Amino acid sequence: MTLDHDQVEIAAIVEDQADRLLRDAITREVLAAADGGVFDAALWQKVSEAGLPLALLGEEAGGIGLAPRQAFRLLRLAGQHALPLPLGETMLFAALSGTSGDAPAGLALSADGVLQRVAFGADVAVVLLAEVGGWRVVPASELQVTSEGRNIAGAPRVTLTATGGTSLLLPGWLARSAGEDPVLALRACGALARAAGMAGAMRRVLAMAVDHAATRVQFGRPLARFQAIQHMLAAAAEESAAASAIVDSAAEAWGQEDFVMRAAVAKSRAGLAAGRVAAIGHQVHAAMGFTQEHDLHFFTRRLLSWRDEFGSDAEWDGWIGQRICTAGGGALWQTLIDATTTVEREARA
Amino acid sequence: MLGFDFDGVRFPPAAEEARTRIRAFLEAEHAAGRIVPHRGTWSTFDAGFTRRLGEAGFIGVTWPKAYGGQEASSLVRFVITEEMLAAGAPCAAHWVADRQSGPQILKHGTERAKQVILPAICRGECTFGIGMSEPGSGSDLASVRTRATRIDDGWRIDGQKIWTTNAHNVTYLIVLARTGEAGPSRHEGLTQFIVKVDSPGIEVRGIQDMAGNHEFNEVFFDGCFVPDDMMLGEEGSGWDLVTGELAFERSGPDRFLSDFQLFVALVDKVGPTPGRMSAVEIGRMFSELSALRRMSTSIAGMLDEGAQPLVEAAIVKDLGTSFEQALPETARRLVAEEADRETGEVYGEALAETMLRAPCFSLRGGTREILRGMIARGIGLR
Ligand SMILES: Cc1cc2nc3c(=O)[nH]c(=O)nc-3n(C[C@H](O)[C@H](O)[C@H](O)COP(=O)(O)OP(=O)(O)OC[C@H]3O[C@@H](n4cnc5c(N)ncnc54)[C@H](O)[C@@H]3O)c2cc1C
Numbered sequence: 001m002t003l004d005h006d007q008v009e010i011a012a013i014v015e016d017q018a019d020r021l022l023r024d025a026i027t028r029e030v031l032a033a034a035d036g037g038v039f040d041a042a043l044w045q046k047v048s049e050a051g052l053p054l055a056l057l058g059e060e061a062g063g064i065g066l067a068p069r070q071a072f073r074l075l076r077l078a079g080q081h082a083l084p085l086p087l088g089e090t091m092l093f094a095a096l097s098g099t100s101g102d103a104p105a106g107l108a109l110s111a112d113g114v115l116q117r118v119a120f121g122a123d124v125a126v127v128l129l130a131e132v133g134g135w136r137v138v139p140a141s142e143l144q145v146t147s148e149g150r151n152i153a154g155a156p157r158v159t160l161t162a163t164g165g166t167s168l169l170l171p172g173w174l175a176r177s178a179g180e181d182p183v184l185a186l187r188a189c190g191a192l193a194r195a196a197g198m199a200g201a202m203r204r205v206l207a208m209a210v211d212h213a214a215t216r217v218q219f220g221r222p223l224a225r226f227q228a229i230q231h232m233l234a235a236a237a238e239e240s241a242a243a244s245a246i247v248d249s250a251a252e253a254w255g256q257e258d259f260v261m262r263a264a265v266a267k268s269r270a271g272l273a274a275g276r277v278a279a280i281g282h283q284v285h286a287a288m289g290f291t292q293e294h295d296l297h298f299f300t301r302r303l304l305s306w307r308d309e310f311g312s313d314a315e316w317d318g319w320i321g322q323r324i325c326t327a328g329g330g331a332l333w334q335t336l337i338d339a340t341t342t343v344e345r346e347a348r349a
Numbered sequence: 350m351l352g353f354d355f356d357g358v359r360f361p362p363a364a365e366e367a368r369t370r371i372r373a374f375l376e377a378e379h380a381a382g383r384i385v386p387h388r389g390t391w392s393t394f395d396a397g398f399t400r401r402l403g404e405a406g407f408i409g410v411t412w413p414k415a416y417g418g419q420e421a422s423s424l425v426r427f428v429i430t431e432e433m434l435a436a437g438a439p440c441a442a443h444w445v446a447d448r449q450s451g452p453q454i455l456k457h458g459t460e461r462a463k464q465v466i467l468p469a470i471c472r473g474e475c476t477f478g479i480g481m482s483e484p485g486s487g488s489d490l491a492s493v494r495t496r497a498t499r500i501d502d503g504w505r506i507d508g509q510k511i512w513t514t515n516a517h518n519v520t521y522l523i524v525l526a527r528t529g530e531a532g533p534s535r536h537e538g539l540t541q542f543i544v545k546v547d548s549p550g551i552e553v554r555g556i557q558d559m560a561g562n563h564e565f566n567e568v569f570f571d572g573c574f575v576p577d578d579m580m581l582g583e584e585g586s587g588w589d590l591v592t593g594e595l596a597f598e599r600s601g602p603d604r605f606l607s608d609f610q611l612f613v614a615l616v617d618k619v620g621p622t623p624g625r626m627s628a629v630e631i632g633r634m635f636s637e638l639s640a641l642r643r644m645s646t647s648i649a650g651m652l653d654e655g656a657q658p659l660v661e662a663a664i665v666k667d668l669g670t671s672f673e674q675a676l677p678e679t680a681r682r683l684v685a686e687e688a689d690r691e692t693g694e695v696y697g698e699a700l701a702e703t704m705l706r707a708p709c710f711s712l713r714g715g716t717r718e719i720l721r722g723m724i725a726r727g728i729g730l731r
Binding site: 069080202203204206207210213214224225227229230231233234235237238240241242243244245246248249252264265268269272313314316317318319320321322324325326328329330332333335336337339340341342 | 351352353354355356357358359360435609612613614615616617619620621622623625627628629630631632633635636637638639640641642643644646647661664667668718720721722724725727728729730731
């Protein structure tokens, strides 16, 4: 118990500092500039110096060693501020490779040696690449950019080819969790990072919409007084709450054999919520929120693109559904329990 | 306002032990043919089942030992209830007593009420119904007109309740009555009473629901006597008491597992090699259910710590009942088979039972609109 309390306290301090850092550093100008696909090296420097990419890496390896739930809550926080950088990828790379070295990092799922849509692929120092045969760590010097593109949030998504690199063994728990499928394993890690980002962006969209409803006056009263508006925002609050809760649930399974299933569920549920919350955010903001001048789109466009990255909600739904049907109705209940229960275990060393 | 956190709770070993025990109990009931899974839910009343459950020590487990309980954590109770729902056990007889009336009496009842009633609930011999709604007071509960008037040694109750589930079966109702002026807040002057249903001056008339079941009733009070020690809390504190009670009523697994047996039947019907559409829809429902279970366990943890998570409970109930209502709709898109209560075929029967019950999910225990109003207040809009 005491161990837990210390953990929670450290996490609260880290989260608080990160919140302040991101709030101050991510101005409108920063977001607008990032929209052009430019990698903001100065911002990366700040995030790096604060140690955020090392949150999930154990202390013995030079990391901060936050409890996984707290580490993924930092990614939620990054989403809440629309951080236009590959923090999730780098945090995962550090934890999975057990090193605090190369950063920023990209995660890539390879089809026939072509790495599609790697986030900030032209700017990363290293890519962790998953292919049928296993994982490889490829330094920038051995990556070639074939085409540069952007997702609908304006963030670089670059197609690369990789030569060489050194192979990296998957952590045993993760390999087992993914049924020894290296691509599925990495995809699930990326999916949870995006789900956490979405949970954060949803919290922000909700907050913006609530503020807007309180201040915008029509028919002589604030929008917040109209029941139709209240009910829309209540629905958004429900969706946002569900997303945050399920992301926590998956993050807690980091290091355990039910991780992939939980990450799948988190990406699916958060993706479903993301579409709904983005739509409600826009409905409440109306025309003003449809402009480039307003900040809303920085968050909603991220929601709309993140929900399709590392597997869309529908893709993960299909994967989950297939497993459930294969196991049959009789196994459904136990599967649900396993996917959502945190059992008190002996304190881990 | 950034939203809500539903922190994870860890299930203590005792909760997992309880899971093993309740599963064994339910399997034995099933084997003996006393549970027909796809027909049973928390609204199916079976006094015999409840009595056996009580004997086996599965009711009122969180209450003090002095009152027949086991002083177990809310998470132990959570596990017991969710296992019963998942198994399709007929839980209605003890559901209300175990979920809300018992805790309400424990918190606000007199010593005598606790001693007489709680151990009997634990034994599965004493059952409860909720006497809140009236013909003129549904969502606007504060407008109730049933009156309690002070007389020697107690109170006399006059008025009428409606939609009172199982009033024709239960031992007691907790009745919300007006004992004084409503005041400017409209919330003053209300008091809750524990009323024995076989008291003189009470008449219960059944109402058939749309599925042809007799579950809810009208209840008429004409000079019904309630002794002083069957009043809950202070005179005039009824509104706060009712509000607290609803947190217990709204957050539990019964708000998203009512039609779990239909989900099971659907998975079996679709079979081990689903088409893409079936896999996607089933996977999505599983994700929604996962989030709900996670949130609901989190609330069980909050209740364990003595918190009153009213808004969080409203969130779970609204999301949960929306899920329950969507499930049969999705099922019909995946399987080309008509709902039918009479063929004895599991899937068609489960679908029929669920479709015929589904409208009430977002009504009872507070309608969707009322819950959304509460959530809107929770995020600072009202
Ligand atoms: C199967 C079943 C079992 C029940 N069991 C019990 C029981 O055991 N004990 C008990 O006391 N009650 C019970 N109820 C009653 C239940 O609590 C009420 O039905 C519920 O509170 C709604 O009241 P009403 O039906 O009078 O609808 P109304 O309050 O008349 O509402 C009608 C419609 O208007 C909407 N509405 C009302 N006010 C507002 C508002 N301010 N803003 C927006 N929309 C609004 C409602 O959401 C609803 O859609 C049961 C109901 C059902 C269906």
